Amino acid sequence: MGQLRDTMVHDLELAGYVPKTRLIYLNAIRDFAKHFRRSPAEMGGDDVRAWVGRLTKEMGIGPQRIRQHLAALKFLYTKTLWKPENVSFLSWPSDPQRLPVVLSADEIDKLLRALEQPLYRVFFTTVYATGLRLREACLLETRDLDAARGVIHVRHTNAKGKKERFVMLSPRLLVILREYWALTRPPAPWLFASSTGRHLNADMARRALKLAAAKAGVEKKVTPHVLRHSFATHLLEGGTDLRVIQVLLGHGSIKTTTRYARVSTELLGKTTSPLERLKTG
Numbered sequence: 001m002g003q004l005r006d007t008m009v010h011d012l013e014l015a016g017y018v019p020k021t022r023l024i025y026l027n028a029i030r031d032f033a034k035h036f037r038r039s040p041a042e043m044g045g046d047d048v049r050a051w052v053g054r055l056t057k058e059m060g061i062g063p064q065r066i067r068q069h070l071a072a073l074k075f076l077y078t079k080t081l082w083k084p085e086n087v088s089f090l091s092w093p094s095d096p097q098r099l100p101v102v103l104s105a106d107e108i109d110k111l112l113r114a115l116e117q118p119l120y121r122v123f124f125t126t127v128y129a130t131g132l133r134l135r136e137a138c139l140l141e142t143r144d145l146d147a148a149r150g151v152i153h154v155r156h157t158n159a160k161g162k163k164e165r166f167v168m169l170s171p172r173l174l175v176i177l178r179e180y181w182a183l184t185r186p187p188a189p190w191l192f193a194s195s196t197g198r199h200l201n202a203d204m205a206r207r208a209l210k211l212a213a214a215k216a217g218v219e220k221k222v223t224p225h226v227l228r229h230s231f232a233t234h235l236l237e238g239g240t241d242l243r244v245i246q247v248l249l250g251h252g253s254i255k256t257t258t259r260y261a262r263v264s265t266e267l268l269g270k271t272t273s274p275l276e277r278l279k280t281g
Contacts, residue, residue, distance in 0.1 A: 004041055005029075008080045015079070028072035040076060045086045048073060052090070067092055100229040100259065107218050108230060111209075114216035120208040122180040123192050123200060127224055130167045131231035131249050134224040138200045141189040142181070147174055154250070165250050232260045 005026060012022045032051055033040055051073075055066055070090050077086045103111065108128060115121035127137050136154050144153040151166040177191070186193040192200040206224060213222035220226070232245050246257040 004039060004080070008076060011080045012075070015075075024068050025072035025075060028069045029076055032069075032073065041081055043086075045089070048077070048086050049089065100233075101220050101222075101226045102233045103218065103220060103222070103226060103230045105234065107216075107220070108227070110216040111212055111218055111222065114212035115208060117208065118180060118183060119192065119200070120205065120212075122176055123205060124209060124212075124224070124227060125176060126173065126192075128227045128231055129170060129173045131228050131235075132167065133228065133250075134202050134205065137224075138192065138202050138205065140191040142186075142191050143189065144191070145169060145174075145177065150174075163250065165247065167248050229260070232257070236260050 008026065008029065009022065012025060017025070029040060035051060035054070036043060036047055052070070055061065055069055070087075070092060074087045074090060078084045112121055112125055112128070115124060123137060126132065126140075127134070130137075130152060132140075132154065139155070140152070141155075144155065146153060146169065150169050150171070152169045154165050154167055181191075187197045190199045194201050194204065209222060209224060228249070232249060235245050235248075236242065242257055242260075243254065245260070246254050249257060251257045
């Protein structure tokens, strides 16, 4: 298994997978091999089928974790072992269609005010003002701010490699960031840095946001991604085209973006019913 693991690590690196994803895939294959007490190179489609059945019926894990296991198996057998027939039957489980949580503008305001430390208040102001993912915001560098063009360069690394884009840098956010930088002078190259001089720690940021939500009395579940959802929904309610929102969020498909149309109660309330066009009634 040691040689196979090294080969898979090499293949994952060549494919551009980030360290976190590589570790998830390797751990999934380790569990697979440990269950059968054999090397995956010695196993066939029936073994894979049995393992997938155990994952879905006995282990009680969610769709996202199952997808990670399946993706690891597919990579192993198609890229490393060259045995695609062993995983040709795999199909991805889907998540239940849940509406994303969205905060009102008043709740956003209370939440940001409850963040007492300037670092976290400005950080999450930036997340809401740009729709950035948590990791993207943590890795922002001062060079990413383009004040002249009013944009922020997002040098995002996803599971399959680099996917860069630009998001808006509003005049108000620019003023806030300049005041913050003059006050804190974060160590280069980071825009938001931890006390160790490295980029801001995502777990510490999540903890600060959770405490602020409790202090502000926001009853909804608040996460950094909820701020991203709120950004998109508020843009939609303000009349921004869905395809513009798609680009800002970095969605590969417009289908991912359209879910915000389902949660915009303001748009729903403004929509005229066809009943109003009838002359009778």
